[in-house]
Amino acid sequence: MAITDTFDPTSPEVITPAQMIREVPDFPDTMIVTFQPYTFHVLLEQHKTKPLANLDLEQDIDSTSLIAHAFSLDYKERTFAACLAPVGAPTAVSTMEKAIAHGVKKFVVFGTCGTLVPDLPTGGLIVPSAAYRDEGTSYHYAEASDFIDIPTAAKTAEIMESLEIPHTVGKIWTTDAFFRETRDNVAKRIESGCIAVDMEASALAALAQFRGVDIYHFIYAADALGEEWDPRLLGTLPAEPRARFVRLALEIALRLGDS
Numbered sequence: 001m002a003i004t005d006t007f008d009p010t011s012p013e014v015i016t017p018a019q020m021i022r023e024v025p026d027f028p029d030t031m032i033v034t035f036q037p038y039t040f041h042v043l044l045e046q047h048k049t050k051p052l053a054n055l056d057l058e059q060d061i062d063s064t065s066l067i068a069h070a071f072s073l074d075y076k077e078r079t080f081a082a083c084l085a086p087v088g089a090p091t092a093v094s095t096m097e098k099a100i101a102h103g104v105k106k107f108v109v110f111g112t113c114g115t116l117v118p119d120l121p122t123g124g125l126i127v128p129s130a131a132y133r134d135e136g137t138s139y140h141y142a143e144a145s146d147f148i149d150i151p152t153a154a155k156t157a158e159i160m161e162s163l164e165i166p167h168t169v170g171k172i173w174t175t176d177a178f179f180r181e182t183r184d185n186v187a188k189r190i191e192s193g194c195i196a197v198d199m200e201a202s203a204l205a206a207l208a209q210f211r212g213v214d215i216y217h218f219i220y221a222a223d224a225l226g227e228e229w230d231p232r233l234l235g236t237l238p239a240e241p242r243a244r245f246v247r248l249a250l251e252i253a254l255r256l257g258d259s
Contacts, residue, residue: 003139004139004144005144006139006140007139007140007141007142007143007144008140009210016101017097017098017100018101020098021053021055021098021101022053024053024102027052027053027070027102027103028072028079028080028104029105029106030078030081030104030106030107030253030256031070031080031081031082031096031099031104031106031108032080032082032107032108032246033082033084033096033107033108033109033110034085034111034245034249035085035086035087035112035200036084036111036112037067037084038237038242039237039242039245039246040066040082040084041066042242042243042246043073043082044071046243046246047073047074047075047082048073048074049071049073049082050071050072050073051069051070051071052069052070052071052072052081053069053070053098053102054070055068055069055070055083055095055096055098055099056068056069066084067084067085067086068083068084068085068091069083069084071083075250075253075254076250076254078253078254080250080253081099083095083099085109085200087111087199087200088176088199089135089136089137089174089199089200089202089203089204090136090137090176092200092203093137093203093207096204096207096215097207097211100211104213105214106213106215106216106253106256107204107208107213107214107215107216108217108249108252108256109200109204109215109216109217109218110217110218110219110220110245110249111200111219111220112198112219112221112222112234113126113172113196113197113198113219113220113221114181114197114198114221114222114223114224114225115195115196115223115224116173116186116190116194116195116196116197117190117195117196118226120168120196120221121221122221122222122224122232122233123220123221123222123237123241124167124168124220124221125160125165125166125168125219125220126167126169126172126195126196126218126219126220126221127156127157127160127169127170127217127218128153128171128172128196128198128217128218128219129149129153129169129170129171130147130148130150130171131148131173131174131198131202131205132147132172132173132174132189132192132194132202133145133146133147133148133174133202133206134173134175134177134202135174135176137203137206137207138202138203138205138206138207140206141203141207141209141210142206142209142210146192148202148205148206148209150205150215150217152208152214152216152217153169153217155216155256156216156217156252157169159251159252159255160218160248160252162255163248170193170194170195170196171192171193171195172195172197172201172219173197173198174198174201174203175197175199176199181197183227186225196219196221197225198219201217201219205217216252216256218249218252222234222235222237
């Protein structure tokens with residue numbers, strides 16, 4: 001059986017996210033999620049936070065790590081959750097599954113991407129409108145297809161426009177195989193309309209569709225894939241741009257309201 005045949009929307013799950021959490025009173029219904037540890041440290045440094053829960057696959061497996069630990073923070077008279085998610089579709093989805101079990105209904109997710117087209121500026125913001133499914137997780141959450149739409153893109157872009165934040169809306173490519181982004185596959189994805197590549201978007205879109213939650217997603221251009229790889233600012237972004245991305249995520253969350 002191919003992975004594209006594995007979607008099973010009717011048979012009960014053997015393990016549920018609810019079985020792997022400890023109840024936390026008043027868990028916020030909106031969560032800020034990033035994949036960059038340094039960026040999450042900036043969030044912790046610039047905002048007063050309180051620990052909420054461990055969203056790792058195993059409770060307290062590493063109490064010294066920030067990954068998959070949820071915190072609460074107050075921003076302009078609203079309380080949000082925040083989490084540093086693991087990189088990659090399987091672990092990111094597993095972490096957010098447990099957040100959903102805690103009652104989270106809206107996520108604002110941001111991270112890095114590699115650009116596939118030359119006219120995207122380094123550090124520029126991209127709002128994914130659809131993602132090519134070159135990972136395995138999404139096929140357990142949605143019927144097989146080449147692309148999966150991200151219906152919240154219009155709202156994310158609308159909020160950015162209201163904040164006068166420059167951005168590009170477009171299709172992206174999600175892959176599990178970071179070191180198998182071959183020249184031929186890059187060319188195919190460009191031909192199919194993709195402007196960037198990441199490791200989570202298609203799986204998160206499928207998760208949102210299956211669980212009935214909303215995920216508002218933006219990414220920033222870190223490196224570039226062409227005939228040769230250009231690392232640009234991958235891993236070297238200064239603290240202030242990271243702080244701006246955190247503030248943007250919080251402003252998006254603020255404008256989503258309480259519904």
